[in-house]
Amino acid sequence: MESLVSEGLSCQPLQGEASTCCQLSVKILEARNLFWTDLLSEADLYVVLQLPTASTSTFRTKIISNSNHPIWNETFSFQIQRQVKNILELKVYDADLVTEDKDLFTVYFDTIEVSPGKSILKTFSLNPQGKEELDVEFQVEEILDSPENLITNNVLVARELSCLTAQVDKTGSTAVVTEKDELVLTLKGSYEDTQISTLGSGMVDSFLFHYITAQETEMKGCLKSLKVDREEKDIPAENLTVPLKSLTMGEEVAVTIPAADATALGLKLSTSSCSEELTVRLGFGLCDKEQEFLKKRKQVVAKALKRVLQLEHELQEDEVPVIGVMAIGGGARAMTSLYGHLFALKKLDLLDCVTYISGTSGSTWTLASLYENPDWSQQDLEKPISHAREHMAKSKLAAFSLGHMKGYQQELKRRTEEGYPPSFVDLWSLVLEFLLHGQVTEHKFSEQRAALEQGQNPLPLYLALNVKENSLGTLDFKEWVEFSPYEIGFLKYGAFIPSELFGSEFFMGRLMKKLPESRICFLEGLWSNVFSGNLMDAWYDFTSSEETWKQNIRDKTRKIAPEKDLHDSQSTSWINLSWLQPRTALTQAFQGLLTGRPLLHRCHNFLRDLHLHQNYSAQKDFCAWGECQLDSVPRQLTPLQPQLCLVDAAFFINTSCPLLLRAGRNLDLIFSFGYSISSPFQELEQMEIYCRERGIPFPRVELSEEERIQPRECHVFSDPNCPEAPTVLHFPLVNLSFKEHSAPGIKRSPEELDGGQVDLTGFLSPYSLANMTYSGDDFDRLLYLNSYNVQNNHKEILMALRTALKHRKQRQP
Template sequence: MPLVGPGHTSETTAQLQYEQDIYDKQHSETPLDSTDDITTDMENKARISGGNGNDGSDNGKPETPQQQRPGFRERIKNMVKDAFPEAITDVKIMGGMAALESRVAREMQDPKLFPEIERVAHVRRGVELCPEELTFLDRRKVRARDNLARYLGLQPEDVDPRDVPTVAFGGSGGGFRAMIGCLGYCRQMQHAGLWDCLTYVSGVSGSCWSLAAYYTFGHTSFDRVIDHCKQRFSPHHPLSGEAIRTILSSPGGARITLGPLIQKSKSGLQTVAMDLYAVFTTGWIFFQNDPATHPGRNIHGDRVAGYQRSWYRYSTAREYTDSGAEPMPIMTAIRHERPWKDWKDKEHPFDCANHAEGDHKEADEAWFQWYEMSPYEIGCDEVEAWVPTWGFGRPFKEGKSTMQLPEQSLALLLGLCTSAPAGPLTSYISTISRNLPTNFLGNSIHALANRIAKFWGKQGTEEFQEHHPLHACNEHNFMYHYTHVEPGQGRPPGLENSPRIHLIDSGMDNNCPTYVLLHPGRQADIIINMDASSDVQKDTFPERVDQIGSRRGLKFKKRHDIKPGEDPKDPNRFNGLYAQIYDGIPCERPATVVDSYGRNVTNPPAPVHERECKMIYMPLLPNAKAVPDFDPSTAKFSGSYNLVWTAEQIETLVKVCVQNFEDGQDVIKDTMRSAWLWKRDERLGRGTNGPTMPQESALSNVAVQNYAPPIAQVSTGAAQLAGTNGDATGEQMSGSGVEPRWNTAVGATIAPQTTL
């Protein structure tokens, strides 16, 4: 089955072929009697292996109804044949599954394992930051003071914590390329000391995997996570039979992987294909055992490295953030806001919610709402509603949870954030059984997926068999019936009238997490965006940052228009482009914006960021100094949808990321020094004739220009100052007389004249 689909339009022909070859190799042993229909193929295979209750030979006798549809547990037992080499392990897997549902149901009520079940979750309203995040900010500022002084070569006593700039880092989407790229940049930031100066780190899609890994099994070491990826990302695809078999046969593997799905179903939600993708893909990425040891055989669970009593939970990252020791991570997903009249029913906003087919492009006056996920809260500043992270996934009514469930697994959260897999999930699941001899495992994965979907509802089965994984997962809507209504009083249609919400990969709207980092309460001074998108050499970032900036009331203007050299063999052709500065100036929100699909639409609502903000854009460009003749965007193995990377391929990309960061680091230091001086003078109330900053960029060799200390605070009325009427364009901004209130040096490496 070809993998090429609507979601693959950004890939090159070589990348598509490379992924197809991996797919074909891992699913090459296809029995002659296999079909493309999951249910039929599974039923046939079950009968071959004794699934009809006999020895696999029907002797021409018709099956009775009881033989045709035996019970789930009975069928599981009958599908195992001692003649198969892996039958011993298969028996262990399914023996554990037979009691899995009852065990998970029992553990869901254990406060020692899940202490949060003794608390009722409440919806918090407002755009302000939660108290826990405010406490984090205070503690992080104190720590960041010494870190900033060390990074910039200053004396700690010369730096007041109030003057420390709020610096945020954002990682883009782009599959494993983005995940590895984010890890590479962050690793070097950690080694250089910049990571310790950050207040927030956020990600879209693949970068969310990086952050989640760092704050869980990585134990805040990017080196550890990268080493883990080198061992884990090959030779098996996360959804290959061998990968799934390894996970389910490990101590506690079935419970940790499938338990979240059981909990989700018991909460009243239907599982879809994307839920399966989430738990198995993240389960493989995070899997800590060595598959070569065949974990689960004759080893007691609590003596196995990586053994867990429960699934990963995002709120455990508070171990590193409550004290301010680490930046606060923010993962992202989006919800498609669409007129109520288009809703199919009270639970599904679309008749066919297939985002891969682009149905969101056709909706008039529709937009994406950004939902953010921190270890403290999950919510949306546009809706002005938040719930504790440990309470997300529970049913809610009138602002409080009605079922006190354990915290939803991190794997399911990552499924919302990274919902852009390589192809229809059914094409993976249906070929897993064909990848192995006709034994228990080859059938059980089919049976497991199909039985879960059937057991949990007809609609789930339809979505599992027919829809692309981008079909959004079902989640409980914490705003359901939030407003109290008297008996007999009608409830207006809208978000509060839907028990479900559907969240999807935020890369469908914008491939960088700029929106959440511009939350007005966070007062970001500098945002460093690492972009591993496939189009980084097509100069599309100005449009993307302008789209989000317009929503937040900022006009981002690229400071220097440097072009890459035309000679592809010139090792310096990208000089000056590894760290590009964009000045974000407060302006009146324009009435319309150009969205990600090129349409001129009404500017969606959003709280305004009222302070100036600098953007340092760090695209994942080729770097011949690190790896000659390698382009991260077009190399055949670095396509956005390739989920099999060798250790050598990972090291290749990491080397490029490390060198790219080093080539842009002086720009970062110049910008941070300027921000610190600006904030210091703002606090001291100095006039417009402030001091000069005779710093030099070692790369640009251009002296830092004089900077102007801040003028009066600019808010939503900045358009009057700028001479605009709410429809700010680049030309209007450049001629308005409004310039950045603080500046750095030229701020980017000046390429040789021959490359301009």
């Protein structure tokens, strides 16, 4: 266990609030008209109950044999926290002595429907076409003597943790153990889950478990003895079961685990409150470190704007506009082009006017390389550009030599030993590192903070998508994940961790196991992870036109409806009918073929086991995806997943704009650098639709047919009627006056005309997405083209900066 001490970076958790727990009683009464199950006899029915937010155990009624109208009248109790989303699952089974019991249907019930002090009778209609029904009675009573301290941002809830210590009592144990005996202790729902120790002279004699204090759980223990004879087989073990509710906090209790030959192994159990503070920051606002940076950066921006715009007065802090650079992805093409754009901004003395730089996919390679130098924007960019040119022009075959492959293998093995889950994308990261740098780079992501200490550079932001590992296509479920040198987190849930802790193991918002911070190359591979797609993603990409994509974004970005409207207009419960939706092995295999991600990326989930707030879907900051039922089922959302699966943001919209539009950043002007060859405005138009459907201020992207056929070097989009919307200067990847001009206003000589021939659309264009090797001339042409397009629109940029000054004044209260 490690507490969070991280370069003075405060996570600032919200203050805890006490909330009483309640006792939920569930009485399974009866079912009627269940006639469809067995052909030769009546059904043998029973009900299984599960409420994972309250108990780690699964409960079941007795079996009522040979009855299509079973009457159970059995009551089960759960201790629930009303601030948490508690979804009770009721499964009705038909027992079968020959084959596996049949799962007939599942009922999901939101316990918020039951008010404290009252009881309600629910009749679940199991088939809209028939009369099959299940009667259940619910009652909730407050437990006044057991308040629980919660920390919540009204979307996620961090609950109190306790620790269970189990100490082997060597003096009180009568069991004779050997080195072939194993002690197995299990605490379901805890961070550790199961711990095993091989007994003998070097046995581990102390075990520690972390569990949710108010959750009903029990510790199970057993001794597994291995009898050595000619066939060497296991001896059945007897179990010890200890409900943790029976233990008094701070008191030690002696128990025994049955062992062979009528002996027993002694254990001493004690529980205590967990002292670990919350490490995950729950909140949708910007962290303290970013706000401190903004104050310093505004001073730099104010001086730069006064210098560039030749202002007569000093700008006050509230007069300084926030300006961002938005770079999209596109492999080596995006990396090279962004170098050209930044080179031009530096040459025009505009780089100090920028507060944020955001990137995705290939553009992140440029940012990751630049921010190894804490003063990169204050220095000449020729050195990093020359470095990139050198490695783009070299042969890439050496990356796959036997020696390098062995080196990759050793590095991956070391990561696995450190505790990182094995991932194919880690291999891609190591190959990418060699392609871009030709050597191992020891730089780490959190070290980019050095480039921000005095506000000397813009704040870099990187974007990825979290998706489902093997059940859905990326378009059906995706969540923005932001990476900044200060924090990494989910915009959807308002949950962030310090960047150096990414990859470490968490439980209920606490840091459980700190892993060594990864070298930044592993994040570069993650940000440009195009390998974790599935066949469904490929099918969408292959069959979808630009208009189809626009409609898809409209469909997928609407705000989630209240849960009462999602399933039943009269109730918060809903039914999953197994007999109407058969899950045969064939259909499961086919779905797995379409949605499986054979080359996925895995990393530990820092949201692990945080609970959803009772009203999470009603919070304005929680943005669910339209048509995605998973957003209304807490057990299917990311906090209940042990690992994350992160992919390139281009699987949805190939833009980093969501980072700049995050609440609190309040941008006035965005330099939009597009690197698409075939669709110069596609990402921008998709972003406009996304923002409009979300209610995020963004200017209209309105284009004439002529502009679509032949885009200009710079397009200005603004909305005078919406002062909250930033102005967007969009620079598509086009080759217009650069063909005839080596610099703004300077015509090319006949000898220089070849330098202006940049093949962006030809079949043999060197700038295809899959190409990672450019000749020196090809690199230079693309670099200078993008640099020229910015420099050639210097006047438009200055006008936009003046507009941004006015825009900032309009936004002041």
